[in-house]
Amino acid sequence: MANLLTARRGRLRWDWTDWAAHLYLVLGTLVMFGPVLWLGLSSVKSESGLQAYPPTILPYEQARIDVPERGTLKLFHVTQGEHAGQDLAEVRRLGLQSQLVDPANPGTLIRLPIEARTPVMRLHAAWENFTDLFSQFSFARIVWNSVFITVVATVLTLLVNSMAAFALSKYKFSGRDQVFLLMLATLMIPPTIVLVPNYLIASQLGLTNSPWGVIWPAVATPTGVFLLRQYMLTLPDELLEAARMDHASEWRIYWRIILPLSSPALAVLAIFSVMWRWNEFLWPMVVLSRSESFTLPLALNSFQGELTTQWHFLLAMTVLTLLPVTAIFVVLQRHIAQGIASAGVK
Amino acid sequence: MGALQLRDVCKQFGPTKVIHNVSFDVPDGSFTVFVGPSGCGKSTLLRMICGLETVSSGEVMIDGQVANDIPAARRGLAMVFQSYALYPHMSVQQNMAFGLENIGTPKAEIAARVGEAARMLRLEPYLSRKPTALSGGQRQRVAIGRAIVREPRIFLFDEPLSNLDAELRVDMRAELAALHRRLRTTMVYVTHDQVEAMTLADQIVVLRAGRVEQVGHPLELYNRPANRFVAGFIGSPRMNFLEATLAEVQNGLVVAALPGFGLVPTNRLASSLQPGAKLTLGIRPEHAALAEDGVVVGQVGLVEQLGGMSTIRLDQPDLTVQIAGQTGLSFGATVRVALPRHVLHVFDEAGLALPAAPAAPLAT
Amino acid sequence: MVKLVAALYAALMNLPERPMKWAQSQLSGGRLGWVFVGPNLAIFAIFTFLPIAFDLHYALTGGTQLLPGDRPYVGAENFASLLDCTDHFDPNSCRRDLFWHGIWNTLAFVGLQVGLMLFFSLLTAIVLNGRIIGRSFFRAAFFYPVLLSPVVVALIWKWILQREGLLNAAMEGVGATPVNWLLDGNWAFFWSVFVSIWAHMGFYTLILLAGLQSIPAEINEASQMDATRPFRHFTRITLPLLMPNVLVVLVLGLIRAVQIFDEVYVLTGGGPGSATTFVVQYIYKTGFADQVRQYGLAAAASLLLASVLLVLTLIQMKGQGGGKQRG
Structure with missing residues (x-):
């Protein structure tokens, strides 16, 4: 503790560099986090609230009032004339004239020029942006696709990669080192490069427009094998030998001893895998072309193309897409940072 | 010159007080050892003397001058760190010359001082090597050499032998004692090993929980321990x-x-x-x-x-x-x-x- | 809940017990290892090694057929067509002008994005390594965008940069003229670079911060005792010791930047015109988005891109090897 406080750079007093550093960080945080906050605030604005320019920071919407026999009407504040200062409900607008009533006395129509009244705004979070997504679009289906792909691909990734890592770290067989090198070499082949032939293979295997078309190519990751192998190398071989003395089968040694002991590394890989699959864009876009098989990023992309005017839905959808990742980040922030720092992968 | 005086020195980290009103003198030319169990504050005290740690209250005086606010680099002290803290990307020669270059010492003088230190510490064959290519004892000598070339008023040692094996430790102890006889410069040395303290020091400061338990010549502490703690700490096997x-x-x-x-x-x-x-x-x-x-x-x-x-x-x-x-x-x-x-x-x-x-x- | 997961795990993992026991009885020594690496290797073979071979086949054949057997052999025609220019510095003089727009845009993007990102992530890492109140909060804030989907990143910024967006409102607020940020070629390119730095900087900051924190405190203290001035301390002590991490950041950043696609594609669609069209977008467009799918051209462009990535990866491996020796 003592060292943390004072050892760095050894300056003993708070000087201008400390102020500059904190200023930089505060401004940086504003740039890094501000846009996300703005997205969040915007996503609960009503359709009309989004069209306000310049935009308001908090979500506002025009107040409405129930007037007997006339229904729900928009509320206006009168600024000129004999009714100045009153809040009146608008029955209808005719050109530059507005017909209003006093909600307390709905029988009498009051005519005013439109510039004599301003809308009464009130704070209102338009949660219906979110609920309407599910009722007006097959949004649940898209969320399900994303969740299914993320969960299944992550489980399979952990299983397949840990099996390979187990063999590569705990068995001696001829060709083992070559296999390891071959797997490392695949780090050099990013998916972008093999887009065309992978599409051929996926279509020949009948995987297009199926979540499995996204899952299978993603399950074997060189990063995952490497990360897990390095971790398993640190587990003592005596553990395996002791288990063999206890007549455990090799498969049992793998899932009862090695896997539980590797849980820190598995957790890191699981977090990575969830991020990768949840956020993946280019490959799913190639392999999934029907909208009912879309994942969230694909749906977002097509949505922004088709419905540029419907920002209130698009923003809500964007928020729903970043929410799970944000939740994971808040809970596991420390582990993610450590995992990345130690593995040097993303 | 290189006399050191501590007057009511305290150190606080937040609400925790780790050094309590420590006062004693280190006479010019002496070899003073701070000894005590781990966590007694001896390293903190050393770091306060050299300026890597602030003094919460009290005074650290070097040659009669209050040094509390003088930055570490300008106190005229040199420190040998526990881990040696050699610059891993520099050769032995560069490691020793770096501090002199910083203060703009002429090239010829740097070469002379580094050559002299290397000769004294038998490092001449290794001058162009990187620290990773040296043994533990050699690294230790480079760290000492880096301190020597600065010609400091006081040498500070922070558990310098704790990373060496037992046999090497005995040899280095003898070398340090010889070095002190030769340079006659004040040395302040921190250790948890009472044998090191007894063999090297002409003055021992025994610390416990941030307080001075006794200050004196090694044999005085052995013969006339002031309290039960000092009696039990000095001498082996234990009293x-x-x-x-x-x-x-x-x-x-x-x-x-x-x-x-x-x-x-x-x-x-x-x-x-x-x-x-x-x-x-x-x-x-x-x-x-x-x-x-x-x-x-x-x-x-x-x-x-x-x-x-x-x-x-x-x-x-x-x-x-x-x-x-x-x-x-x-x-x-x-x-x-x-x-x-x-x-x-x-x-x-x-x-x-x-x-x-x-x-x-x-x-x- | 925990019990349920544990029971499920045990039940599932017990399933392969018998076949694996049988395999164990058949294979001596470490050869059982092949059974364990098998699934991984098979998936690699199908989705990585096989495609590379096919890539070559596609690149050397023409037509619009997907099935390799139906495609006529055209030799180096695809490569020749991609590289056919009267003046390589002028994309409009090229037969595949979009490809060359992509190449020059990608080069400019890589230079700007990697350079600026290295600068800012180094600056941020150094600041975060100092005496900072709330260090972990700031670190998290800078890292957070790394986790976002590129599509989300693009939409967040599209919302801010649109004609009636937050940025223009702020500009008008201070009396400046609003700009149609994404409809002006130069501005669209600038925002592509900016948004991609915004989205990835936290990752590189973290790598550099880890490097800074692995420099022992005693080294910095020794330098302090040696009266090293701050600037000299940075250039002579910190930077040399951080070099392995800087190299990792540089090469990883280059590899990623060369493949830029997702966030820019959603943000600008490659436009206006071809101002933000990059090589990967050309590959995607030619192979999958155009009316006539020219798989051969896309594969040939992929292979050209792959050769660049190969060189970068080899540099990285060499650099990491050097870093390990030093450490």
Whole structure:
């Protein structure tokens, strides 16, 4: 503790560099986090609230009032004339004239020029942006696709990669080192490069427009094998030998001893895998072309193309897409940072 | 010149006070060792002296000048770190020259000083090597060389030998002692190893929990420990402690009652203590003697034969006796142990040593 | 809940017990290892090694057929067509002008994005390594965008940069003229670079911060005792010791930047015109988005891109090897 406080750079007093550093960080945080906050605030604005320019920071919407026999009407504040200062409900607008009533006395129509009244705004979070997504679009289906792909691909990734890592770290067989090198070499082949032939293979295997078309190519990751192998190398071989003395089968040694002991590394890989699959864009876009098989990023992309005017839905959808990742980040922030720092992968 | 004075120095980290009103002097040219168990604050104290740590209150004075606000680099001190802290990407030569380059020393002088230090520390063959290509002892010497070329007023050492193996440590100890004889520069040295402290120091500062327990020459601490802690910390094997009570006062001297064994006369002044007061008797294993008329009777629990000397441990009471030469005693044998009065230490209930009688002759 | 997961795990993992036991009885020594690496290897073979071979086949054949057997052999025609220019510095003089727009845009993007990102992530890492109140909060804030989907990143910024967006409102607020950020070629390119730095900077900051924190405190203290001035301390002590991490950041950043696609594609669609069209977008467009799918051209462009990535990866491996020796 003592060292943390004072050892760095050894300056003993708070000087201008400390102020500059904190200023930089505060401004940086504003740039890094501000846009996300703005997205969040915007996503609960009503359709009309989004069209306000310049935009308001908090979500506002025009107040409405129930007037007997006339229904729900928009509320206006009168600024000129004999009714100045009153809040009146608008029955209808005719050109530059507005017909209003006093909600307390709905029988009498009051005519005013439109510039004599301003809308009464009130704070209102338009949660219906979110609920309407599910009722007006097959949004649940898209969320399900994303969740299914993320969960299944992550489980399979952990299983397949840990099996390979187990063999590569705990068995001696001829060709083992070559296999390891071959797997490392695949780090050099990013998916972008093999887009065309992978599409051929996926279509020949009948995987297009199926979540499995996204899952299978993603399950074997060189990063995952490497990360897990390095971790398993640190587990003592005596553990395996002791288990063999206890007549455990090799498969049992793998899932009862090695896997539980590797849980820190598995957790890191699981977090990575969830991020990768949840956020993946280019490959799913190639392999999934029907909208009912879309994942969230694909749906977002097509949505922004088709419905540029419907920002209130698009923003809500964007928020729903970043929410799970944000939740994971808040809970596991420390582990993610450590995992990345130690593995040097993303 | 290189005298150091500490006046009521305190250190606080937030609400925790780790150094409490420490005051002592390090005379110019001395070899002063801070010793104490881990966590006693000795390294913090050293870092406050060199300026890597602020002083919360009190004064650190170097050559009579208050140094609290002088930055580390300008105190004219040089530090040898526990991990050596050599710059891993620089050669031995560059490591030693770096600090001199920083203060704009002329090239010719840098070369001369580095050459001299390398010769003194037998580093000449390694000047162009990187630290990773050196052994532990060589790295240690480079770290010392880096301090020497700065020609500091005071050398500071932070547990410099703790990363070396036992044999090398003994050699480096001798080299450090030789270096001090030769340079005559003040050295302040931190260690948790009391053997290092005893062999190197001409002044030892014993610290515990951020407080100075005793300051003095090594033999003074051995012969006249101020309290039970110093008595137990200095000397190896450790001093034996036996719980007793004050039976009576004879001619002002304590006669202790050792429960189960009887009366033990001592050379210590009772001062204001009343009979019945709780006491602790202290006797070093090398001073306790096997004797027919010994006051303590016990059974041998363990015998360690080292050839040149032997250690005999009794279980009841817990007492270790060290004798020269070899012994025929074995486990279970009954022995009697004498506690000679002139080497017997007595501590009061608070752990403070009772003063020895002034005229008491050291030899009986 | 925990019990349920544990039971499920045990039940599932017990399933392969018998076949694996049988395999164990058949294979001596470490050869059982092949059974364990098998699934991984098979997936690699199908989705990585096989495609590379096919890539070559596609690149050397023409037509619009997907099935390799139906495609006529055209030799180096695809490569020749991609590289056919009267002046390589002028994309409009090229037969595949979009490809060359992509190449020059990608080069400019890589230079700007990697350079600026290295600068800012180094600056941020150094600041975060200092005496900072709330260090972990700031570190998290800078890292957070790394986790976002590129599509989300693009939409967040599209919302801010649109004609009636937050940025223009702020500009008008201070009396400046609003700009149609994404409809102006130069501005669209600038925002592509900016958004991609915004999205990835936290990752590189973290790598550099880890490097800074692995420099022992005593080294910095020794330098302090040596009266090293701050700037000299940075250039002579910190930077040399951080070099392995800087190299990792540089090469990883280059590899990623060369493949830029997702966030820019959603943000600008490659436009206006071809101002933000990059090589990967050309590959995607030619192979999958155009009316006539020219798989051969896309594969040939992929292979050209792959050769660049190969060189970068080899540099990285060499650099990491050097870093390990030093450490």
